Amino acid sequence: MKNFHYSIPTEIFFGKGQIKVLADEIKKYGTRVLLTYGGGSIKRIGLYQEVVDILKDNHIPFWELSGIEPNPRIDSVREGIKIVRENNIDFILAVGGGSTIDCSKAIAAGYYYDGDPWDL
Numbered sequence: 001m002k003n004f005h006y007s008i009p010t011e012i013f014f015g016k017g018q019i020k021v022l023a024d025e026i027k028k029y030g031t032r033v034l035l036t037y038g039g040g041s042i043k044r045i046g047l048y049q050e051v052v053d054i055l056k057d058n059h060i061p062f063w064e065l066s067g068i069e070p071n072p073r074i075d076s077v078r079e080g081i082k083i084v085r086e087n088n089i090d091f092i093l094a095v096g097g098g099s100t101i102d103c104s105k106a107i108a109a110g111y112y113y114d115g116d117p118w119d120l
Contacts, residue, residue, distance in 0.1 A: 030090030
């Protein structure tokens with residue numbers, strides 16, 4: 001087997017009070033955010049408004065991709081890539097569960113790919 005080094009520097013902040021670091025973490029990496037989320041649960045529990053308030057209070061411009069399905073469809077990925085490219089997004093903020101995170105990762109990879117993201 002060939003030698004290799006594999007690194008995926010992903011940070012996940014989970015738990016009570018972790019949202020306090022959101023603005024500072026975003027500012028480390030970018031200034032224009034795509035906020036991705038699924039159904040209405042983040043709105044029902046108040047998390048959506050809390051995130052939006054933090055973004056607005058810190059003057060961080062953001063765009064939204066909502067309605068990401070369980071087992072995300074390629075159309076959601078394509079729409080996210082379109083938003084990122086058209087608005088010079090440099091930070092994708094996935095709020096929700098695994099499907100939202102997976103879709104957001106595919107959007108990030110697809111941004112750098114000139115072909116159809118289905119081929120990735």
